[in-house]
Amino acid sequence: MDWRKERKRFACAWAGIVAAVREETHMRIHIALAVIALVVAAILHISKLEWLILLLTIGSVITLELVNTAIERAVDLVTTDFHPLAKAAKDIAAGAVLIAAVVAVVVGIIIFLPYLL
Numbered sequence: 001m002d003w004r005k006e007r008k009r010f011a012c013a014w015a016g017i018v019a020a021v022r023e024e025t026h027m028r029i030h031i032a033l034a035v036i037a038l039v040v041a042a043i044l045h046i047s048k049l050e051w052l053i054l055l056l057t058i059g060s061v062i063t064l065e066l067v068n069t070a071i072e073r074a075v076d077l078v079t080t081d082f083h084p085l086a087k088a089a090k091d092i093a094a095g096a097v098l099i100a101a102v103v104a105v106v107v108g109i110i111i112f113l114p115y116l117l
Ligand SMILES: Nc1ncnc2c1ncn2[C@@H]1O[C@H](COP(=O)(O)OP(=O)(O)OP(=O)(O)O)[C@@H](O)[C@H]1O
Pocket: 024, 025, 026, 072, 079, 080, 081, 082, 083, 084, 086, 087, 090, 091, 094
């Protein structure tokens, strides 16, 4: 394994994450909500299984937001003119984030509500 290449790959991936956080308001909102959920989870001492589900849920939302941002950039690279396929690509990618975010809210309610009642 070429460690210099691996380090460069990691640096590029990190640069992509930083760019998405800087440029995308929704990414910052997802991260802020994730931090709040993690703090609440720590305060409530949720179980190991609940931690796993919470982390997977947060990871899926942030991962899909990154993919959505990448698709937006790729589409904008191809065309900034109106095109039905550009619209479909962006709308479908946004739909993926929406589904993950709705599932995250439901997971949050299922995990946290019993501790709060
Ligand atoms: N080239 C295009 N052709 C057709 N429709 C487009 C095009 N670009 C964007 N759209 C439409 O506008 C919507 C918003 O696109 P935009 O690129 O502004 O992304 P966004 O979801 O607002 O993301 P953000 O504001 O976080 O960058 C898309 O979901 C799509 O419906």
